[in-house]
Amino acid sequence: MRVPKGLILAAAVLVTASTMSACSLPSTTAGSTSTGAKTTLTVDMSSYPASLDPGLQYDTDSYQVYRNVFDQLLHRDPTTNQIVPWLATTWKQTNPTTWVFTIRSGVKFSDGSPLTAADAAFSIQRILDPAFASQQNANFSAIASASGSGQQLTITTKYPSPTLLSYLTTLSVVPMAYVKKVGNAAFNLKPVGSGPYVFSSDIPGSQVVLKRNDAYWGTKPSITEADFRAVPDVASRVADLQSGKADIATDMTPDSAGQVKSDAALQVLSAPTERVSYLAFNTIHGGATDNPAVRKAISEAIDYSSLINDLEGGYAKPVDSVLTPLAFGYPASLPDYQYNPAQAKAMIQSAGAAGQTITMATSPTYDPQIVQAIQADIEAVGLKVDIQNTDQATYLKKVQSPTHSWGSIRFGQWSCSCLDADGVAYPLFHTGTIWSSYSNPAFDDLVDKARQTIDPTTRTGLYAQAYGVLAQDVPGIGLFQIESVYLASKNLQWKPDAQQSFFVANMKLAS
């Protein structure tokens, strides 16, 4: 069949037109066109903040943004991790359950209204209000009441609470009058705080823009604008850094850190966090793992340095319990976990467990490479490991069930956001808590006693004993302490800290 040339030409015009139309769209904002000294910081995060109201969510992507807009009642010193004054300048305990804080005077919210103790009390009350459905409720559930008068904030707890101050470092203070005026929903959309930055604009699901609060009471930050962008794909966050679109990317993988090491314009920033990768045993209905000798053998079967160096790219640190040295009450004298497969094999055999199958529960949330490495290590010493991978919600339902029928061993990651020995010992191993499949009345007693006093020396002594019991019974193994990994432009001067607080006010951009 012959087809006329004209017809081909006509069709070819269509193709060209389509290509042209793709190229002729205006590209006014293409690339990053910064000139002179850069004072705008662009941050790539893995997801968009779930809320900007600091009373609702406490997930990393949310608080990295909103903690810049608000002031917290207390802070932690980024180097020593000690609790230091912030909005509260002094505090004292008047009886075992009553604390009195003096609130800094002269602090103003960005709408001009003064910040008083009543605002601080209100910030606590709304988190405790069941109708508000705050996901932070559990962090403050020890509090019975909070009241403010002038610059004096009084907090009473239901029982002596040694971790109260720790959790108050996460409390952002909101303006009571403004929140009551506009309502919670509007406040979440357009938050007003007293922090070094003010909310400027947003594209829901995409970015939040903060501008410097020039009326801020503290040191004036050098960065005038911070653009927080949600970029879910790790490779895209790397491309943003390489193309100059972003100055820093959070929540990066060790792989991506290796990828940019050769890039002269970029740097890797990392810091050990209080988050620990751990194995927990079912010691109640776990089969082979009901026997402490088998648990001890597994603790010697795992090649910890291979996990840290080969799978975590070196962005992790060895630990000797599920608690990190960063936490209060960390006992310095715990025996190190030793990798000793020969001895582990002998122990499995003498325990009569050789060839038995243990079930390992996990979910896609946890790195499958690590789960498989652990499986291989345990199988090498004579047990069989059956990995049961379910989605996170199902995994949680299974392992938190009071029937303890979830299997023998599970891999998880833990952080209490409190830097305190209680935040690991109680929720993970105390009898009857949702995470614990371990029960030892002597251990429970020590942890309960440590909860009833706030005297640091007594508490440290009790935790030394409690963690000693854990080292004997091995209901769980700390695998490694996780480091937070950020990739950033070389121009950025900043040191990340253990709390993963992302205070833009502490950052500087060299021109």
Added chain:
Amino acid sequence: MTAVSAELRTPRPRLAAGGALQLLRYLAGRLVQAFIALVGMSTAVFFALRLSGDPALLLAPPNATAADIAELRRQLGLDAPVWRQYLSYLGDVAHGNLGYSYVQHEPALTLIAQRMPYTVMLALSALVLSVLFGVGAGMVMALSRGRLGERVLTPLVLAGQAMPAFWTGILLILVFSVWLRVLPSTGYSGLSSLILPAITLASLSAATIARVTRGAMLEQLSRDYVRTARSKGAGTFRLLWRHLLRNISIPILTVVALETANLLGGSVVTEMIFAWPGIGQLTVQSVSARDFPLVQAIVILASTVYIVINLVTDVAYGFIDPRIMILTKGGGVS
């Protein structure tokens, strides 16, 4: 001349009074079907989600106690029996209330409305690109069968079809953002940021459309009316625009309609790679957080888009090709 060209020319659709009534009856039937499909979809997604796990477990902070989680469940209304949750859900949907996001603390409909413009913008750009390129390339391939045009375009089309979006997307970002630095890599920052995601998204659809166009063209080119028209002296453009295009438009319309419905549902991979703030990203976030109200709302919306586009396409067939309308008159179209 006049007699032949009158026969060649496809007549414009005319609706007689009876035809209009027939069309209305047809539309009413389709609307009932659409309604049943929507109720079915809403029910399916409601129960599928309830089987998939408890959102209270995911929302509670790690140090929550069993009592804290039970309280959260009560606040979210998940402690009621499933049948009661289902009835109140149906009641709410009937009143246009698609619920309140557990995670983002905003009405699901508001969240979708915020993201919809971005997905529509991306989908329409991708659609325009893929129709222009796909139809154009398909025509060239058919018309230059065995010659240079086909030899150049066939591998391109195959590549477009074979390359997954996550690969095309990263490749385009590397070339245009990292190396050449001419286009933004991610996010929405004006029209320039639309180019790379639109091309990524269009590359898959364009390939499909090109193949369908080529097939339809080849079929038509062998028909008698083309030869007759040529022998009557019809010019090239006249042949293409007046006769061929209308005759190949039914298969193209079908595939374009399907692609449109897919694109409007939110393209998960493309939106994730380019950090595009559309429905696709929202879907992934809401599913992984078990944000029940939001997932339900998105599914209802996506199904509605699918159903409406299918309906519109079926009606459009009748206008493009009145023979289909005649069939409808006979009551033969389901």
